Structure formats: C-alpha cells, structure tokens
Amino acid sequence: MPTGSNEGMTTIQLDTELVTLDIEDSIATLTLNRPDARNALSLDMIAAMETALAHVESVAAEVQVVILAGTGKSFCAGMDLKAVQDDPILMGDMLRRLAAVSRRIRRLEMPTIARVQGAAIGGGCGLMVVCDFSFSHADAKLGYPEVDLGICPAVVAPFLVKRIGAGPARAMLLAGGTMSGTDGYDAGLATHLVAMEDLETETLHFAGKLAKGGAEAMRATKRWLNELDGSLDDEQLSKGAEISAELIQTDEAQARLRTLFQR
C-alpha cells in the first residue's frame, strides 16, 4: 500500500500506547502494540483493549467491522504471567479480566475479524477464536499449550467449543501443544487461510465486503447467533474463568510456573 494514502483514516487518540485504534471506511482496526513482549496480555494491556473497545462501542453506529490485529512478529503470546509471577491472586484476576474482555469482543454489535500474522498462543488463541472470523497463514503458530504448563484452559474453553465443536475442543484442550496455521485451519481455529504476504490485503478486502452488507441484518444475525450458542450466558463464561483462576493459585500450579519462569 502506498504511504500517505491515509486520507479518510482516523487514528483515535487513546491514553495508552499498548493498543492502537484506527478507523477507516467504517472499518476499525484494534492493534495490540507491545511487540517487544510478543503482545502478551498484561493487566495494562487488557485495560488498554477495554479502552479501545469502549471507544468502538461509543461510535458503534459508524463502525461496520472490527479487525483485531497485532504489531510485530506475534499476534499475541498469551497471558503475561511472568510479569506477576510473585502474585498468584493477581494471576487469577488477570484470567477473570481476560474472560471479561473476550466476552466484550464477542458482544460487539458488528462482526469481528482476527488478523493473525504470527503466534496466537493460549489466551492469544482465545482472542483469535472469540472473533467471528480469523484470518491466518500457513506458518502461524496456534494453540492452547496451557495443560503443558499446568494451567487449566477453562477460561478459553467456551469460545473454542463454540468455534470448533465440543468434541474437537475437548481433544485439543486436553492434549495441549501448538500447531501450524495450516493445521489450525484444518482444525477450524482459523476460518480463512491466506498467503502471509496477502494477509493484510485479504483481511481488509473481506472486511470491506462485510461492511457493504446490510448493517442491521448483520447485527441482528450476530446477536441471534450469540444467543443461540450461549455467548450471552454470563454464568457459564464466568465459571470457566473461576476454575482457571482457582487452579492457577494452587501450590502445584505455582511450582510449575516458577520452574517455567526460571528457564
């Protein structure tokens, strides 16, 4: 894309640099912007996402599609547990906040697209599948290695079940590990697989098509799908976060994490 073609693009001033928000042609792009930490989700990062989401919600009538993206090599490396490694209570709170921000993305009125250019791991993969569409490429790294680390992935389970079905989600979460973008596409994590060099243009092209559709029809459809698949069920979604939060505070989980951080 030629530089200087940002006519019509508005960059929203947020009181944070961890996330950027641009709106152009009724397509909002919310970009995780902490590349030196592989866009890992710290409490500040989650707060920044909430700020950006609040802005999108406040101008919802003018935004037809939201793209969720990441700066740098990774889309999102998951929860930044290392940053709070001495505070298990705070780790639990982070998982609850992740659940809350995921729910908020899910309940945006307009369709959402994750543009996954690199690793989307654990909570990062959770953000990818909570979106209505996920674009990725063959060499991305996707998955939920929580059980490998002794962490319980209950917090991300509900939206994975809704995306790929309960049986495959069961197998994926219990087996842990990560996979390539191609395998992730086969498993249904990504809804679209394109060449790496076309990722931005393909995502934007698709977003443009969605934006041209009838906004009200689109919103009514999404609302109804959310209702049908339990995305509005606060109790079920909170339960997952509580289970994950409770388990991460156990001595066993803390011991496993300490070993991991020392590597």
Next chain:
Amino acid sequence: MNDLVALDFDAGTATITLADQNRRNALSTVMFDALEAAIATVETNDATKVLRLRAEGSAFCAGFDLRAMAEEGMLPEFLNRLGGLCRRLRELHAVVVMEVQGPAIAGGCALVSAGDIVHASPDATFGYPVHRLGISPAVSLPTLMGGAGFGAARRLALSGQLVDARTARHLGLVHRLASDREALALAVDESCRRLASFDATCVRETKRYLNHLDLTDREEGFDSTLDASVKTARLPEADRRLRAAYDSMRARTGR
C-alpha cells in the same frame, strides 16, 4: 476380570485392551464383565492420568453380541451396561484416549464417542447400523451429541450408515487420523506420554469443565436417553428382528 480384556499400568497410563478378536471384540456378557472390572480398577487408581482403550484384531468392537441378544434376551441389560460404561468413561478422572484400528460399530461406536481424544487409522469405520435389528442407538447420544455435535449425531444415529475414518474426523468424532495402523500405535504412544506428564489436577478440572460445557455432566441426560433405547428393546419387534438376523448369520457362517 477374564482373558477377554487385558489391563496394564505403565507410568500414569492405564491400557485396556479388548482381546476377543475371534468375535471382533463384541460386547457379550463376559466382555462387559471384564470391561467393567477393568474400568473399576482404573477408577480407584489415583495415579492413573490417562486411560488408553485399544483392541486386538481386525475390529475395534463390533457392538453387542448377536447370539446373546437373540437367544438370551440380553438386549435391555446390554443397553444398560453400555450406557453405564459411557458415563463412567466420561466421569473418569483420567483422560480417555481411544485407539481405533478397525470398525467401531454400534456399541463400539458408543464407546468411542465417550472418549476424550480419539485417534483412528484409515481402516477404522464408525456408525450405528442397528435400526434393522430393531435397536435404537439412543444410548450413545449424550456423548455423541456432546462431542460430534447435533448435526453429526443426527446423521450417524438416524442413517444407519457406516462412515470411514476421514469422514468421522470431518464430523468431529475422530480427532487424530494416522496414516496406518503402525503410525496409529506410535501416535497414541506419544499422546499418552504427553498427557501423563501433565499436572493431574489441571487436566481433571479441565475435563470436568468440558463435561459441563457439553452437558455430559448431567445424569438425567444419560438416564432419559437410556430409557429411550431400553423401551424399544423390550418391544416384540426387536426380538423378531434379532432372531431373524441371528438365524441369517448362522446360515451364512454355518455356525
């Protein structure tokens, strides 16, 4: 236990092997006895993190033993016992890994649907060709609907058709497809080794929450679906059809 089922423990993994290959590992009274005893042993073994269920011979499990149903009227009892096994596998503290190397038919397919992670080789087949015998596969539905989803469960349970491993993977009943039987065993080895290295509490709680999400933690789901199967099993229609199928099998095989 008897020699129809082998149970081995190795480093956090319990392996149950169906070993009645001459009868394609059919679920007979003795097979149920052995399988139930093996699972009971695993249930009381806290150190077990993974249960691997595999089979010897050409078939994984051919379903209920036709002779016992036709000559001894065992169908209602078998349905109850199968429903109980599916529920216990789902409630088990260990992750249940299925290694399906050949046909998993009717009751055999029900067992597969109760697994957490299903590996299969290309010669595995799946399905419920039981309506022609007057049997309802409803007993399988809680885990089948929970795992493969409503659409796939409807297709499998109503069509009576067998699907191959590739289709079963597409339907969400199979999760890992190996290139052949040898690769299957290696893949399951690796899968079990990994699973056994995970934190037991973490895996147990994850499984429990997944049971909650797909509703397989609800007793009434298992009970009502079992009622539906057992009800049809007690009809004279089932008896007549089973008898006819058994006679035709004997005429065919000369046994």
